[in-house]
Amino acid sequence: MSTFPHAAIVYALASAFLFALTNHFQSLGLMGSDARTGSLINIATGAVFYWLLAPFVVESWYWFTWGTVLFAMVGIIRPSLSSLLAIQSIHVMGPTLTSALTASAPIFGALFAITLLGETLDFKTAIGIAAVIAGGVVASYSRQGLVRDWPLWAIVLPVGAAFIRASGHAVTKLGLEDVPSASFAVLVSNTVSLAIAGAAFRIEGRPISGTPKSFKWFVASGLSAAVSLHFLNSALQIGDLVSVVPVVSATPVFTMLLGLFVFRRERFSWRMLVTISLVVPGVMLVAMK
Template identity: 45%
Template sequence: MNEIGLITPTTLAFCSAFLFAVGVQVQNLGLKYGHNRLGALISILGSTVFYWLLSPLFLQTWYWMTSAVLIFAVIGLFRPFLSANFALAAVRYLGPTLTSTLASTSPLFAVLFAILILGESLTLTVFIATLAIVIAVGILTQRGETKGAWPTWALLLPIGAAAVRALGHAMTKLGLNTVPDPLFAGLVSYTVSLAIALITMFSKDQRIYRDAKWSPGLLWFFAGGVVNGISIWSLNTALNLGSVITVVPIVSLSPIFTFLLGFLIFRRETFTFRIILAMLLVVPGVILIAIAD
């Protein structure tokens, strides 16, 4: 496949964005049954189980003796746990519209970290394409639901969430430079994330688990976690083969795929001028990045 150019960082990034959107829709099915907080844990569990089931196929002893283990573990400490909490706090203070708009700046932070940490270079073409995608995602996430007043410091919450996610991408690439195994990166990060989630939730409110009852929603959360795990595998593979600067803007297109799935399959979305404008910005942006890649 590689010889005929089908498996490229761009196509893998597209796959990751699409799968992440699928994961969002699958977990949304689980939300119909409740278990909001428990669902987040079950989702991370699904991703972690997926990687450990595959581990006999890729895991090598020498992986554990490298600095990459520490890098991937640190990523697991703050993503998705810290970034998700920043995002939730931002919604509470700022509302979903402003939060989503500011969070869509993640590719710009990814460019910054890629230059500072990895020494990657940014061309004018890729910068313009990245900016177009960021604007498009910002337009797409506008829902017209803003809060009348909010503290200025709260703006740091969604920006912090975006920066944390972007830092995770750059650090993943850094670790892959030592151990070029995308599955190992996911295995370590998700295992640490699961441990953090368990410790945090048990310390906050053990009734979540004591009062939890079986429902089909738990299966949806688990399935969504598996899909997210595959999405991260695809993302890590794209980062392993390509650069952060060209991969992350493509991955940030997941809201576009989420909308398309909601419109075509789940019948929860409708086309508007805002959607068309976002698409008109996304298509040339993606083409420019694909050409640069």
């Protein structure tokens, strides 16, 4: 248990807010570009940001530890793959539904605990999982039935991103027990992800497409995501995984509020509101286990 549980909660809330801001920045960038370009710029921005900070936050012994290996393993799938899935989901489904469905990350965390650690599935956890599933059904419903302005398979995008993030959180926490530096964890993970994303671009022969304005939004999203990951890792370092990740799931609430009061660019339907109302409490119930 953390000696400063309230600090962990504050860090997690700050991370949730910045993740929501990242979603909106990415959505604006996608108006003039594509998901792969956005993901590459996002990851590159975060990597450059932390390399600039490295002389002030990294100690030489960090590099020769098991923690560095774990951070690198996380970087293979996050943020390169998780960011690509999330950005593509924002492009197809919009930032609010994406945030709501990626809030299912603690569900996967609970499943990891049950299957790998031998924990039991209690009533609250079962109700929480059911609420998240119900949220996905509501997101697909309209007066004409299951008619959407996005394809049903698109649910795989945010849920896949949530699965990757949940596994990444668990491995990152293990690494932080060996190397207690939230910034170093982001530095290593983003650097590995950048190498993978850059190699994929080169192999596929893809051009970096977009407008200068879209690039600026992607850079902004990269900075926001980078700082958000720092707060998240700081929370994981001093708090428990089951307590931190559900608080980060407040992201869809922040996304909705930012979209309504700041960006004023997304239409909110009853489906979105009900989805958020089901998913967020459902995740919280899972965390109460």
